[in-house]
Amino acid sequence: MRVVIIGGVAGGMSAAARLRRLDAKAEIIVLERSGNVSYANCGLPYYVGGLIQNEESLLLQTPQSLHNRFRLDVRVNTEVVEINPSKKEITAVDHGKNSQFSLSYDKLILSPGAAPVRPNIPGIERALSLRTVEDVKAMAQIMSTNPKSAVIIGGGFIGLELAENLVHKRIPTVVIEATEQVMAPLDSEMVSFVHNEIRKHEVDLRLGSSVTHIKDDSVVLANGDEIPADVVVAAIGVRPETTLAVNAGLKIGSRGGIAVDEYNLTSNPDIYAVGDATEKHDALDNSATLIPLANIANRQGRVVADHICGKKIRTVASQATAIVKIFDLTVATTGWNEKKAKAADLDYIVAHTHPSHHAGYYPGAQGMSIKIIVDKKTQEILGAQAVGREGVDKRIDVIATAMRGGLTAPELADLELAYAPPFGSAKDPVNMLGYISENVLNGVTPTAQWNEVNSLVSQGWTVVDVRSKGEFDRGHIPNSINISIDEIRERINEVPKEKILVTCQVGQRGHAATRLLREMGYNAVNLDGGYMTWSHSPANTKVSEHV
Numbered sequence: 001m002r003v004v005i006i007g008g009v010a011g012g013m014s015a016a017a018r019l020r021r022l023d024a025k026a027e028i029i030v031l032e033r034s035g036n037v038s039y040a041n042c043g044l045p046y047y048v049g050g051l052i053q054n055e056e057s058l059l060l061q062t063p064q065s066l067h068n069r070f071r072l073d074v075r076v077n078t079e080v081v082e083i084n085p086s087k088k089e090i091t092a093v094d095h096g097k098n099s100q101f102s103l104s105y106d107k108l109i110l111s112p113g114a115a116p117v118r119p120n121i122p123g124i125e126r127a128l129s130l131r132t133v134e135d136v137k138a139m140a141q142i143m144s145t146n147p148k149s150a151v152i153i154g155g156g157f158i159g160l161e162l163a164e165n166l167v168h169k170r171i172p173t174v175v176i177e178a179t180e181q182v183m184a185p186l187d188s189e190m191v192s193f194v195h196n197e198i199r200k201h202e203v204d205l206r207l208g209s210s211v212t213h214i215k216d217d218s219v220v221l222a223n224g225d226e227i228p229a230d231v232v233v234a235a236i237g238v239r240p241e242t243t244l245a246v247n248a249g250l251k252i253g254s255r256g257g258i259a260v261d262e263y264n265l266t267s268n269p270d271i272y273a274v275g276d277a278t279e280k281h282d283a284l285d286n287s288a289t290l291i292p293l294a295n296i297a298n299r300q301g302r303v304v305a306d307h308i309c310g311k312k313i314r315t316v317a318s319q320a321t322a323i324v325k326i327f328d329l330t331v332a333t334t335g336w337n338e339k340k341a342k343a344a345d346l347d348y349i350v351a352h353t354h355p356s357h358h359a360g361y362y363p364g365a366q367g368m369s370i371k372i373i374v375d376k377k378t379q380e381i382l383g384a385q386a387v388g389r390e391g392v393d394k395r396i397d398v399i400a401t402a403m404r405g406g407l408t409a410p411e412l413a414d415l416e417l418a419y420a421p422p423f424g425s426a427k428d429p430v431n432m433l434g435y436i437s438e439n440v441l442n443g444v445t446p447t448a449q450w451n452e453v454n455s456l457v458s459q460g461w462t463v464v465d466v467r468s469k470g471e472f473d474r475g476h477i478p479n480s481i482n483i484s485i486d487e488i489r490e491r492i493n494e495v496p497k498e499k500i501l502v503t504c505q506v507g508q509r510g511h512a513a514t515r516l517l518r519e520m521g522y523n524a525v526n527l528d529g530g531y532m533t534w535s536h537s538p539a540n541t542k543v544s545e546h547v
């Protein structure tokens with residue numbers, strides 16, 4: 001059997017290595033357009049910043065090492081230019097020898113990845129992209145000329161990783177983002193932590209701005225601003241690399257990726273496709289989705305090898321679990337965000353918590369913020385997002401695993417997670433999300449969200465802030481009254497019987513006060529995530545009252 005693989009990095013090379021482990025005799029040929037295979041594209045931004053110093057560290061394998069260990073026939077600088085499905089043949093150009101050749105296959109695996117989106121603006125030729133080792137070398141070369149200014153177009157994870165690395169190189173950096181927030185997977189009240197972090201590190205973050213013109217030494221924005229730019233990087237996102245598939249008549253899905261079934265078979269029974277070039281099946285609703293992430297590409301490569309070798313396959317849909325470091329912050333997400341749940345018109349609840357990453361009394365505790373979105377009827381976890389300095393990865397990974405295992409949100413309370421003071425809390429933040437969700441879902445503590453406060457106040461609700469006077473004076477929701485939780489029983493005559501919105505710093509004391517008031521016959525509702533969540537929403541950062 002001859003298997004030809006187009007693209008020799010994440011998905012393609014996983015498929016090749018797994019195939020060899022399952023079939024010692026198969027002829028496996030990997031054709032790779034760039035000069036390298038198995039390179040660490042996820043590490044490229046850190047090479048730009050100098051954190052990864054040796055180019056060799058990015059090159060995990062070479063054609064020779066792959067031949068030595070796996071007897072793979074790996075050909076770099078070799079670009080496939082055509083697939084002929086009826087002849088079961090590909091045509092490729094060997095850029096090294098400047099020659100063209102054809103190759104037949106029994107099975108073909110496409111793993112050509114994604115191409116950076118290049119907006120159609122004058123001067124775009126000057127903008128660098130970051131996808132391959134060649135790209136990073138071009139970037140490193142410009143860095144060696146001591147640039148005095150850099151503009152990154154796009155506030156997604158690659159743009160922000162690059163911004164961090166350019167700051168590390170002490171290059172004044174501007175990030176231009178067309179929408180009102182960076183990191184689209186985050187909801188607006190979670191992303192302001194990230195905006196603050198970026199600006200704290202002196203990146204000039206321009207939200208709601210777009211570039212109209214790239215000049216020789218500057219970029220021009222739609223509002224007329226002209227920003228000096230010795231370096232310009234386009235990091236606007238990626239689109240599936242589908243040219244070969246389109247020309248071969250393979251089915252392209254509704255989201256513009258190569259359509260594949262649960263075994264990654266394309267519309268042709270002898271051609272598979274994996275990785276960024278393909279559409280994935282969303283774990284929540286099975287809809288087509290694009291998720292350009294390394295874990296999925298690797299897993300799909302393995303699935304394809306197993307399928308070719310007749311192994312039993314566990315088919316898995318994708319939930320888009322992702323993580324990124326942005327300066328000293330970690331941002332991680334899994335599943336759907338609230339924007340998506342709302343757009344799908346789901347009936348859901350949301351819970352926020354702002355715990356310490358380990359026991360508060362143990363030195364070094366760092367705050368974090370976690371949000372969970374839960375289907376109101378089924379109690380299924382729809383998604384979660386977390387931002388903080390430490391321990392964010394572990395919480396999102398636990399929730400992602402719970403989602404994969406089909407646990408409901410209240411069942412997060414039942415998880416026995418490893419605990420000692422340097423590592424966590426006896427009630428881990430993930431357990432807390434379970435407790436909060438359960439209290440909201442079964443009506444023990446009704447909550448309101450940060451974006452409902454204005455409407456509730458205009459309907460005559462009274463905001464009762466149960467923090468200490470000192471905390472209240474440092475900032476509070478306008479027109480709220482301050483009765484500390486310890487004084488509620490004595491000052492109960494100041495509290496109206498109906499329409500009470502209780503708030504505190506993070507929602508915990510508010511929960512206790514709400515329970516107390518409800519037990520006393522008052523109609524109280526807790527503000528989920530408290531003042532912390534409310535004050536981090538974009539509009540409220542400006543209106544918070546300080547005494």
Ligand code: FAD
Pocket residue numbers: 006007008009010011012031032033034041042043044045078079080081111112113114130131132158241244274275276277292293294295297
């Ligand atoms: P790729 O790994 O991109 O491989 C595709 C290969 O196909 C390329 O080398 C290309 O040269 C080759 N090719 C294309 N067309 C042809 C052709 N016609 N003939 C021959 N060869 C061809 N993901 C994460 O999960 N976490 C991260 O932290 C992360 N960081 C990233 C940082 C950067 C800078 C980049 C660029 C990506 C990052 N990713 C990250 C995404 C991750 O790298 C991709 O999801 C993953 O590599 C996709 O695997 P793939 O096999 O589909 O494509």
